[in-house]
Amino acid sequence: MKNRQINNQLFILFLFFAARTFAQQTSGITENIISDDKGFPIVSKEGKVADLFYDPSENVAVIRAAKDLQNDIHKVTGKLPNLFATETSGEFEINIGTVGTSKQIDKLISSKKINAKDLKGKWEIFVITTVENSKSKSKKQLIIAGSDRRGTIYGIYELSKQLGVSPWYYWNDVPVKKRSSAYVIPGYFASGEPKVKYRGIFINDEEPAFGTWARTKFGDINSKMYENMFELLLRLRANYLWPAMWGKAFNEDDPLNPKVADEYGIVMGTSHHEPMMRAQKEWGNHRKEYGNGEWNYHTNKDALLKFWEDGFNRNKNYDNLVTMGMRGDGDEPMSDLGSAEANFKLLEKIMQDQRKIIEKVTQKPAKETPQLWALYSEVLDYYDQGMKVPDDMTILLCDDNWGNVRRLPYLDAKKHLGGYGMYYHVDLHGAPRAYQWLNMTQIPHMWEQLQLTYNYGVDKIWILNVGDLKPNEYPKDFFLNMAWNPTSFTQDNLENYTVKFAEEHFGKTNAKEIAEIINLYCKYNSRVSAEMMNHKTYNLQSGEFLQVRDSYLALETRALRQFLTLDEAYKDTYKHIVLHPVRAMANLYDMYYAVAMNHKLADEKNLKANYWADYADECFARDAEYTEDYNLNISGGKWNHMMDQTHIGYKSWDEPKEGNIKPTVYRITPEEAKTGGYIFEEKNGVVAMEAEHFFENKNSKDTKWTVIPDLGRTLSGIALMPYTQKTEGAFINYQFKLKNNPTSIKVHFFFDSTLPFKKGGHNIKTYIDKNDSKTIGINRDLTWANNYTKMYPAAAARLVEKVETFKLPTNQNGNYTLTIEPLDPGIVLYKVVVDNGGYEETYLKMDESPYKK
Ligand code: REL
Numbered sequence: 001m002k003n004r005q006i007n008n009q010l011f012i013l014f015l016f017f018a019a020r021t022f023a024q025q026t027s028g029i030t031e032n033i034i035s036d037d038k039g040f041p042i043v044s045k046e047g048k049v050a051d052l053f054y055d056p057s058e059n060v061a062v063i064r065a066a067k068d069l070q071n072d073i074h075k076v077t078g079k080l081p082n083l084f085a086t087e088t089s090g091e092f093e094i095n096i097g098t099v100g101t102s103k104q105i106d107k108l109i110s111s112k113k114i115n116a117k118d119l120k121g122k123w124e125i126f127v128i129t130t131v132e133n134s135k136s137k138s139k140k141q142l143i144i145a146g147s148d149r150r151g152t153i154y155g156i157y158e159l160s161k162q163l164g165v166s167p168w169y170y171w172n173d174v175p176v177k178k179r180s181s182a183y184v185i186p187g188y189f190a191s192g193e194p195k196v197k198y199r200g201i202f203i204n205d206e207e208p209a210f211g212t213w214a215r216t217k218f219g220d221i222n223s224k225m226y227e228n229m230f231e232l233l234l235r236l237r238a239n240y241l242w243p244a245m246w247g248k249a250f251n252e253d254d255p256l257n258p259k260v261a262d263e264y265g266i267v268m269g270t271s272h273h274e275p276m277m278r279a280q281k282e283w284g285n286h287r288k289e290y291g292n293g294e295w296n297y298h299t300n301k302d303a304l305l306k307f308w309e310d311g312f313n314r315n316k317n318y319d320n321l322v323t324m325g326m327r328g329d330g331d332e333p334m335s336d337l338g339s340a341e342a343n344f345k346l347l348e349k350i351m352q353d354q355r356k357i358i359e360k361v362t363q364k365p366a367k368e369t370p371q372l373w374a375l376y377s378e379v380l381d382y383y384d385q386g387m388k389v390p391d392d393m394t395i396l397l398c399d400d401n402w403g404n405v406r407r408l409p410y411l412d413a414k415k416h417l418g419g420y421g422m423y424y425h426v427d428l429h430g431a432p433r434a435y436q437w438l439n440m441t442q443i444p445h446m447w448e449q450l451q452l453t454y455n456y457g458v459d460k461i462w463i464l465n466v467g468d469l470k471p472n473e474y475p476k477d478f479f480l481n482m483a484w485n486p487t488s489f490t491q492d493n494l495e496n497y498t499v500k501f502a503e504e505h506f507g508k509t510n511a512k513e514i515a516e517i518i519n520l521y522c523k524y525n526s527r528v529s530a531e532m533m534n535h536k537t538y539n540l541q542s543g544e545f546l547q548v549r550d551s552y553l554a555l556e557t558r559a560l561r562q563f564l565t566l567d568e569a570y571k572d573t574y575k576h577i578v579l580h581p582v583r584a585m586a587n588l589y590d591m592y593y594a595v596a597m598n599h600k601l602a603d604e605k606n607l608k609a610n611y612w613a614d615y616a617d618e619c620f621a622r623d624a625e626y627t628e629d630y631n632l633n634i635s636g637g638k639w640n641h642m643m644d645q646t647h648i649g650y651k652s653w654d655e656p657k658e659g660n661i662k663p664t665v666y667r668i669t670p671e672e673a674k675t676g677g678y679i680f681e682e683k684n685g686v687v688a689m690e691a692e693h694f695f696e697n698k699n700s701k702d703t704k705w706t707v708i709p710d711l712g713r714t715l716s717g718i719a720l721m722p723y724t725q726k727t728e729g730a731f732i733n734y735q736f737k738l739k740n741n742p743t744s745i746k747v748h749f750f751f752d753s754t755l756p757f758k759k760g761g762h763n764i765k766t767y768i769d770k771n772d773s774k775t776i777g778i779n780r781d782l783t784w785a786n787n788y789t790k791m792y793p794a795a796a797a798r799l800v801e802k803v804e805t806f807k808l809p810t811n812q813n814g815n816y817t818l819t820i821e822p823l824d825p826g827i828v829l830y831k832v833v834v835d836n837g838g839y840e841e842t843y844l845k846m847d848e849s850p851y852k853k
Helices: 002-026 060-077 103-110 149-163 209-218 223-235 256-264 280-290 297-315 340-362 379-384 443-455 470-484 494-506 508-527 544-565 568-603 609-637 784-797
Strands: 040-043 051-054 092-098 126-132 140-146 182-184 188-190 198-203 240-242 371-374 394-398 420-425 461-467 679-681 686-690 696-698 704-709 716-721 731-737 744-751 763-768 771-777 800-807 815-822 828-835
Touching: 040 060, 040 092, 040 140, 051 060, 060 092, 060 149, 060 182, 060 256, 092 103, 092 149, 103 140, 126 149, 140 149, 149 223, 198 223, 198 470, 209 223, 209 470, 223 240, 223 256, 240 461, 280 297, 297 340, 340 371, 340 379, 394 461, 420 443, 443 470, 443 494, 443 508, 461 470, 470 494, 470 508, 470 568, 494 508, 494 568, 508 544, 508 568, 544 568, 568 609, 679 686, 686 731, 731 828, 744 763, 763 800, 771 800, 815 828
Parallel strands: 051 092, 092 140, 198 240, 198 461, 371 394, 394 420, 420 461, 679 731
Antiparallel strands: 040 182, 126 140, 126 188, 686 828, 696 731, 704 716, 716 828, 731 815, 744 800, 744 828, 763 771, 763 815
């Protein structure tokens, strides 16, 4: 008996540790807990649906989220469960509740069916488990229990997500994954505490895109709109928001805003430079009521204190994380008091006074209201110079607006009690150039900087400037996932994260390819932002520009190929988060490449400049079409205006006010056009010259040197035409510069595989600077007698190569002219490569070397 007891105890201990291990594994990226047929039936195979219930005294935010679960089960399975504010008589029940509020959950803790340690006194933790019903052993309950209201809500949304409702269902129109039955696998699933306490976003730089979208869809950036945003935050296990503030006042524009935020359970703040829960715009709105003074603590202290007190008083009953301190009006530095010390002493005083207001309004010590002080821009200097911050206040460190953290706590210094936060950007309206159009951030960089951030003890607040939110869905998702559990991400599992993100949106089949496309476009975009790029960004001459443009076009092809075969249901979502960003940016690369080609060819007075001018114009027009397609066609126009951001033609940090500016291109008239004049330079031991890029040529009496565009493996061919006329007196030459003065040089000539249609074949005379003249037969041996060894191979290669070594004249300072005289008509020259030691066998016969004209 005794032994049995010990065994039982050991077994319970084992279960406990198994559960703990699971808890650790499941924090961050969670395991699958849903099955089609095993465990607790949310909807059974027979079509029976479990009831949902919560305690009548449960927090309104939990009740609201429980209603979402009710709807989500319906959306997924087609069965609408009952939702009761009391225990039901149903056979299977889903019991939703918060420790300390729900009597049922508290009982389960007392009866040790839920481990108290997993929930009590914890921040935003949840447990999902199945237990037997207390009233009848044949009845089962699925428990979603939270340590606090958000813990319970996160548990609810975890179940929703696992059932098949993506957190992004509204914002990315992700289709619900339908199933006829859904069971929760038996087990004890605990989320673990989030490693960062406040995790949130800042809607910023929201005009014209986000703002116009919201006004068109909801009438304003109002509580109807925010409901969707709050829900998204909760579904992504975030808890904190800095609302849009460009000429906007969250608490006044729609007085329901803060109330609704609270009904969702969101902690509200204001941006880094808007203290005491008041938007900067409110100062503009109410200045007169406060005596019409300045935004200056020196000259207008009493009015400002009153202004702040009124604002704080208005919001006192909600869950706030209060921005403290003060900057100049409109996110400017405060006026300089002459010395750094005087500046920060004033700031210290301002914060003390603000804290007095908090104490007066809340009737509690200031430390009981969460506060932050943001070290944005010049404010970091005050901190570095030793400004004193109250112990309980969180110091919000910042990045440089581009995703590089500016300052971290010193590892060996005494830890500031209020802890540290990080304000991070994936969007900027600022210097050196705004980036606001598409996502320009790559996850590996974000991870690298954020793991650094976390490892230096920054874990109280992580807040991300997401701009308009919409084109930044992916980095936002990553940021919030990482904020929940930074250490669950390593350099080796970042790719898995993207696959999971893709899977959540599009299902398993397409996920890997989508993840690769997303990662590649982020990588390409993080090289240079759309707004920063122009026709000079990449090196045209070296082939770099062609390479990056072609890579982007190849990526677009991959995205389009996938789009075409994708299930219809996913097409809108795919357009939002894959196809639009890829094709719009590929088009920009294509456009700037065309502009670069146009400028170069126009400079050379090459008529082909006109082709590239038209090409660039078409790309510009296509950009507008893509924008329109996104705005008007995705999900029936649901996202109208979300792509309104200007992104072409920036001349300073700020966007051109007249909208996208078409890049300047030049057109050449036939009268202006000039050919020849190319002088090549050696690069990597070779001088490779396309045949049409000659220095000089001379026609024979009745022929003309004629370029046959696109003939051959690379650029074109050049020949004396017509072929029926004699070639006497004609020549073409190539000028080049070698880095040294070799005594002899090898030259590779590449011709079209013309057969010896006239007896004796086709021949050229060739020499360098009138020295060492050679006569080369191009095709004499391409005869039937050699059909398998020479004729067919040349025909299949569509190329004839001849190699000749020339003695070089001395005293040339490296400058040479290679001349070719065709001795017969019908010879097409493709390319000439001078080998000064660097020739390599490549199929396209070496990239063209740099030249001047
Ligand atoms: O990106 C930032 O953090 C700031 O430039 C903005 O917060 C800024 O305050 C601006 O939107 C308006 O003032």
